[in-house]
Amino acid sequence: MKRLSCAVAIAAATLATAAGAQTTTDAPTTAPPPAISVSGSAAIVSDYRFRGVSQSDRQMAVQAGLTITHDSGLYVGTWASNLAGWGTFGGANMELDLIGGFKTALASNATLDVGLTWYMYPGGAPKTDFAEPYVRLTGTTGPATLTAGVAYAPRQQAIGKWYANGAEAAAGTYSRPGAKADNLYLWGDGAVAIAGTPITAKAHIGHSRGQDGLGPNATAVSPTGRYWDWSLGADIAVRRLTLGLAYVGTDISNRDAAYLRPSFSKGQDGTGNIAGGTLLATLTAAF
Template structure:
């Protein structure tokens, strides 16, 4: 009996030493990250600009999104914003985007992202929703990150030319009921982190090609058929908060947008250019 007691005491005395050896990296298994990650954000912005065009009638926007990603590169996401004025696609006061895709790490500094965005407008007319596949190539060099992208929405009723002008749309008289059209968008983004500061300078340029009229609910992805949009701005980050100030503009003049009125105007009263230059301010919290 004394023998077994001595063995038990020796074992107890040995345990702390074994534990210290494992914590020092001897035989302890390395920690592994879970294969699925969840991230999201919530933001408040002075406007919601989609490719340079206001979707909230130059008023406040509250936005949020969530993404679930697998370490294989597959991901799905959900993003939403309130709408007003031109952006209210057939009576909807909300945009809800369903996003799915795959990210492939081409190298330590290059990523290819292939996916699809399904734009939904809950509470709007039946023909409002449309799908848009996209491809993005992102590369980093030093403090700079560069992205080139293409998004192509194949022919769909939601982006077809049902009206030739805003007057017909206001009267509810279809010029081409049931028409389908497509839309192409090419863009480039650049971001440069300023050394020693929490600030990142950002720039964007994009070009849209689509139908030069109005869709079934007096809206269009490329309102004047084709146009440029661009922006210059900066992010300032503190912990999980990002404050952004940007100047955003398009080359859509009031004269070019004239045939789209009254829909294409602030308050849809036929005056003001909702695609003119504006300063956008936003605050985003990531989680």
């Protein structure tokens, strides 16, 4: 009887072990997320506005970007757009940005992003490229996302005031060659997702202070020295496509904007305001 009981106990233990092994074998395994991820986008915009000022002479532009991110928070990326201005005169008709930085979570709903953008104008004058470090703090609460940022471009020739007036810029005649300047940009963004819809309402305000004029080959980050820019609009997202509509404007006067016009291929007739308010349409595909 004891031998039978022992046999039964051994058999039961063997079956239990086999069942456990089978369960372990059949259980689905979850692969860890990749250490490196790649994301990007391509867009068509009705006007390329950089801090409220047109870089495409109020014409359509095609843009694209790519970012490679490591799970440590480090990332590198690039972004490009065609231009019609800031280099129309014997220079580049393209902007190419190189970006690198580090993003980390401060809390479950707050992120700090620190990095640097290197603005390049391939084929343009040799002193048009410039660097600009930045810091962004983003927080979410419910459907709202808020971002505050600061970007500071230290003193460098590319953003110095090389031209005394627009006529000099058009002729490529420098009255202050080698001049250097710095620039500080402060901004805030807000976005609110509207529940039950694919719509996100968005708003932006920014203030530039520093560079007061056009640099070599008419590059600029704050072409009139000090001004405000803003936008108000909405995005409609359907899968990987996003349609954006926004009103963009600045407080740059027509008189101040006249200084910028000769640096644009279609602005030499003295008409139009490349810093005036406009309705901006954007179609973006993410991948």
